[in-house]
Amino acid sequence: MNNFQYARATDVADAIRLLAAGPGAKLIAGGTNLIDLMKENVERPSRLIDISRLPLRKVEETPDGSLRIGALVPNSDLAYHPLIEQRYPLLASAILAGASAQLRNMASVGGNLMQRTRCAYFYDTATPCNKRHPGSGCSAMDGLNRNHGILGTSAACIATNPSDMSVALAALDALVHIAGPSGERTIALTDLHRLPGDKPHVDTNLGTGEIITGIELPPRGFAQNYSYLKIRDRMSYAFALVSVAAALELEGNAISGARVAVGGVAHKPWRSLEAEATLRGQAATPDHFSHAADLLLQGATARSHNGFKVELARRAIVRTLTQAANATPQSQAHKKIA
Incomplete structure (x- = not known):
């Protein structure tokens, strides 16, 4: 060091x-x-x-019914906060699916959003990596890329974003509050992280000197029909091969609102507004969920070791939407998939 x-x-x-x-x-x-x-x-x-020690540890309701979460709120505190459990259980579930209890006690909301990829080549300084040294190459392209991205990748990088919390926040249409030398601004969570393009060393759209001060959740929380499913090699303390955050609003068996975000497959949480739009007005059936999954995975590119992720993601999306429709969310305490 x-x-x-x-x-x-x-x-x-x-x-x-x-x-x-x-x-x-x-x-x-x-x-x-x-x-x-x-x-x-x-x-x-x-x-x-x-x-x-900055005063960014509060969870507060705003006058319009949104919820403002300080950037330094520990992940464990957020997962068990009464307002999160009651109004945004999808977020609580995603947080509890990540890391370990000890790490969640230490990890902050802002830090969770800013964590870097867990690509083994990124961590191995003896190998070329465009995220560490731009222009040096990507060892994962022809290396062991089983855990790597299938969507939004580039010739420079196929790493994935490791955050579970970000996937749920993307599905919930969360906003990110930012402060910097030019003042304060707010962006959508889905605009915080970047796809790698030709600058994979730049993870986010934060400007020089900017910091995250908080997250804002809209009043609409999808507290009834939701699920967060995380598929991984072992059932605890492992990063996602594929994860899915799904939230539905139902009128009888008809879908009036739908949100789906996928993790473990790209450099950022992956959403498709087109896929969500095709679900609205449709019956909550496996066939319609499968069609939405196909739209979400359009353009998926498999590498030598991660081709299985395409079908795994498709099945996970269908399963998670089914769990949400049935109001039987995946339990993070009992690891058996519902």
Whole structure:
């Protein structure tokens, strides 16, 4: 691990100032991902800016019925918060599907959104990786790419986003509150993470000196018909091969509203507004769910080891939508798939 300076931010404005002061500065809160990357010499920050004491730990209702979540709320606190359990159980379920209880106690909401890919080649500094060193190449292209992306990939990178929480937030149409040198702004969660393109080393659309201050959930929470299904190699403490967040509004057996986001398949949570639109007005049947899955997976590109993900994702989407329609969400405590 390289030498670095340490500074503790006193407020959001101070954190922005410290972050903008040097290109090698990094924010640290729970530190569960950044410290790992520093140990492996993947990240070599010149300065760590501790934001753990900033006043960003509240979960508050807004006048319009939305819910504002501070960026430093621990994942465990959020998953078990009464308002989340009651109004946004899809988010609670996704959080509980990720990591371990100990890590969830440390991990913050903002840190979860900013965690970097778990591609083994990204972590192995002895191999070429465009995310670590732009222009050096992508070892996963012809290497062991079983866990890698099938959607939105590029010739430069096929890594995937590891966050479970982001998949549920994408399905819920969450907003991200950002502060920076030019003031405050808000973007859709689906616009936070980038596809790799020719700049895979740039994970998000945050500008220089910008930080996430909170997440906003709209009043509509899909509290009745929802499910989060995570398919992985082992049933705990593993990253998703494929995950699906599904939320439906039903009038009888007819779908009046639908949201589907898929994880483990791309550089960001994957949604298709076209697929969701085809479900509206249709009966909640496997055939209609299968058609939506086909639309979601349009353009999927398999590599030498991950072709199985295409069919796995299609089946997972159908299964998760069926669970949501039946109001039998996947249990994260009992790992057997419903």
